[in-house]
Amino acid sequence: MKLSQLLSSIGHSSGAEMDITALTCDSRTVIPGALFVAIPGTHADGVKYISQAVAQGAAAVVSPVSLPCSVPLFVVENPRQALAHLAAAFYGHPAKGLTLIGITGTKGKTTTAHMVRDILLCAGYPTGMIGTMGAYVGREKWANCPNTTPEPLLLHRLLHDMVEQGCTHVVMEVSSQAMKHHRLAGLTFAAGVFLNISPDHIGPGEHADYAEYTACKAAFFAQCAAAVGNGEDMAWPQMAPQLPPEAPVTTFGFSPSCGVQGVTVAPVETSTALGSRFTVAGCDTPYTISLPGRHHVQDALAAVAVCRQLSLPEEAIRQGLEHATVPGRAQVFPNDRGIRVVVDYAHNAASFRAILSCLHCYPHGKIIVVFGAGGNRPPMRRLDMAQVAAELADYAMVTTDNPRWEPVEDICRQITQALGRQIPWEVLYDRKEAIRHALDLAQPGDMVALLGKGHEGYIETCGRREPFSEWAVLEEYFHTSL
Numbered sequence: 001m002k003l004s005q006l007l008s009s010i011g012h013s014s015g016a017e018m019d020i021t022a023l024t025c026d027s028r029t030v031i032p033g034a035l036f037v038a039i040p041g042t043h044a045d046g047v048k049y050i051s052q053a054v055a056q057g058a059a060a061v062v063s064p065v066s067l068p069c070s071v072p073l074f075v076v077e078n079p080r081q082a083l084a085h086l087a088a089a090f091y092g093h094p095a096k097g098l099t100l101i102g103i104t105g106t107k108g109k110t111t112t113a114h115m116v117r118d119i120l121l122c123a124g125y126p127t128g129m130i131g132t133m134g135a136y137v138g139r140e141k142w143a144n145c146p147n148t149t150p151e152p153l154l155l156h157r158l159l160h161d162m163v164e165q166g167c168t169h170v171v172m173e174v175s176s177q178a179m180k181h182h183r184l185a186g187l188t189f190a191a192g193v194f195l196n197i198s199p200d201h202i203g204p205g206e207h208a209d210y211a212e213y214t215a216c217k218a219a220f221f222a223q224c225a226a227a228v229g230n231g232e233d234m235a236w237p238q239m240a241p242q243l244p245p246e247a248p249v250t251t252f253g254f255s256p257s258c259g260v261q262g263v264t265v266a267p268v269e270t271s272t273a274l275g276s277r278f279t280v281a282g283c284d285t286p287y288t289i290s291l292p293g294r295h296h297v298q299d300a301l302a303a304v305a306v307c308r309q310l311s312l313p314e315e316a317i318r319q320g321l322e323h324a325t326v327p328g329r330a331q332v333f334p335n336d337r338g339i340r341v342v343v344d345y346a347h348n349a350a351s352f353r354a355i356l357s358c359l360h361c362y363p364h365g366k367i368i369v370v371f372g373a374g375g376n377r378p379p380m381r382r383l384d385m386a387q388v389a390a391e392l393a394d395y396a397m398v399t400t401d402n403p404r405w406e407p408v409e410d411i412c413r414q415i416t417q418a419l420g421r422q423i424p425w426e427v428l429y430d431r432k433e434a435i436r437h438a439l440d441l442a443q444p445g446d447m448v449a450l451l452g453k454g455h456e457g458y459i460e461t462c463g464r465r466e467p468f469s470e471w472a473v474l475e476e477y478f479h480t481s482l
Contacts, residue, residue: 003060003072003092004034009089010062010082012074018059023090025083025152032057037083040064046079059443061349062086072368084185087152094159095187098128098167100201101306102184104220105230107351108299109148111291111326112195115303117171119320121323125310128162130155131173133327133455138167149178176216184223191306192224195299197235198350218242228305230298231258253306255299256281258303267361272334273325274342274362280304283314288322291330293358328454330355334476338444340364343470345454347401349384352451356392365445369393370438371452372431373415373438375406382411386418393449395441396425399434401452402460431459432473439477 003018021033027049030036036053038046038061050061051288054071061073062082076082088095094207101116103109110132119126121138129136130150132391134443135143135158143158150158162170174192178184196219214235221227221242229236233249240249252260258315261281274292278300289300307317325331335342340362344355352371359367369389373382398415400408412427419425428434435450450470458465 004036006086006089007074009085010074010076012076014060014072014074018073020059020090023086023409024324025079027056028052030056033059035059035086036061037079037080037086038063039083056271078182080369081185084152084182087156089188091156091160094156094163095166097163098159099169099310100167100187100189101171101191101193101310102189102220102224103171103193103195103302104174104176104217105193106198107354108195108295108302109175110345111296111329112193112299112302113171113173114326115289115300115321115324116193116306118324119303119312119317120169120171120309122320122323123307125169125463126165126167128158128165128167128170129172130158130170135162137167144242147177148173148175148394149183151181152183152239155183174220176213177217179216180212183284184220187223189220189224190226191309192221193302194221194227194229194233194236194239194311195302196230196233214238226309228252228260228300228302228309231255234259244462247311250305250309252301254294260301260308262297262301265294267292267358269362273332274330274340274359276300285318287318290325291323292361293330293354295354295358296330326455328456330358331454332476333471335474335478337442337478339439339442340447341439341474342447342449343454343474344449344451345361345456346451347385348370348381349388352385352388353392355451356388356449359394359447360446363445364447365443366394367392367447367449368395368397369449369451370397370399370431370434371399371415371450372399372403372408373411373452374402375404375411377406379414382415383418386415390422394423396423397434397438398425399431400429400459400461401431404454405462408461431470432470435470435473436477 001020003020004015007014020035022031023035025037025039030053036058039051064079066075069236082151105111117127117129132148134145218239221239226248228250232253234272250259252258263279263281265278268277275290276297277286277288278297279286312442328345333344346352346355398412408429438448453470457469
């Protein structure tokens with residue numbers, strides 16, 4: 001691509017016409033003819049690597065500051081925002097050929113994205129999905145994503161690939177960090193979904209405070225042509241004013257004032273799922289999802305609302321919800337011992353309360369919870385999780401999660417101090433052994449909830465991600481215990 005074409009996307013022009021072979025913000029990946037974008041980061045300042053990029057063959061540089069350079073250098077006020085526009089241009093503006101649906105909120109983004117994706121597929125639209133679990137074309141895993149919402153270079157490459165694969169729609173999880181760092185700059189979403197917000201992702205390297213966190217969520221809606229919002233969440237009034245004046249808006253929830261109102265919720269159970277059946281005001285036929293609890297029904301109401309807003313057929317909405325499954329979200333491991341084993345990604349107090357509360361809606365004996373807490377995260381998160389476990393479980397098996405750079409012994413000690421003597425507990429640092437021991441303790445009719453890892457296939461310790469699958473642990477346990 002010509003340098004002039006790229007620069008026009010950020011309001012610059014170049015007197016020297018040249019071909020650009022690559023676009024990168026990582027000096028280690030520069031190849032001859034590349035355009036290097038110097039981005040100030042949390043751990044490294046790209047400006048310090050301009051000379052290295054030029055030495056490796058960069059043909060031009062975009063920088064937040066002017067400095068002597070042997071190749072053309074173009075100054076921009078916000079290099080992160082510039083990178084998003086440059087990436088869109090470099091990959092041929094793939095989003096222009098797609099209907100984008102963005103979903104934001106503290107909890108439920110992944111679940112709602114899967115539901116909307118499956119509804120679109122049932123309606124006959126080739127659909128891509130980008131989020132916490134990676135990028136998908138249809139239901140096929142296409143690529144891993146290091147972030148819930150990828151950085152612009154990966155994001156626009158994925159959108160380009162999805163166009164090439166025939167996708168017409170893309171469902172995307174939109175994180176507050178993506179908005180803070182301008183990863184979605186220049187994109188317009190046909191519809192945006194606001195699920196909820198609660199204090200999270202606040203601390204070093206994330207958000208300075210709750211106000212910034214909320215503002216970043218709200219900023220997303222300035223890029224939406226239409227929106228649906230949780231009419232029962234106190235933050236929704238901060239989101240809606242960001243929309244363009246002419247944008248249609250629908251709300252969802254259980255209150256009569258909501259445009260899509262959930263009326264009744266009942267638990268349903270099969271050998272492979274704890275599910276829910278619910279009704280919506282104005283519709284006599286109930287909907288069914290293979291996920292338990294009011295919080296998952298709330299996600300389903302969001303999916304119904306946005307898909308109605310997109311004028312999708314009612315039958316496709318119903319079928320898509322019924323068939324939608326989300327790895328690691330209230331996922332039941334079937335076995336012949338009469339123990340109900342539930343794998344869930346819950347990793348803060350709100351999600352702990354949501355999943356453990358809904359387990360009480362089904363017949364059960366003891367509820368045994370296996371959990372740890374992520375390291376290098378606010379300590380209050382792990383203390384709050386312990387308090388919820390003490391309130392809603394009968395026994396706790398405390399173990400590792402993703403300790404990162406913290407000693408797992410310190411994390412577990414803080415959790416057990418918060419548990420105190422409220423319920424019986426044990427500590428086993430090896431998560432596999434903790435799971436096996438919890439299953440050994442369980443009797444027919446008991447529930448064993450494995451919380452925190454969900455879909456993740458690793459445990460992160462001291463910068464390394466060691467492979468770990470709870471599903472594989474369960475398969476091994478029940479196979480060898482036959």
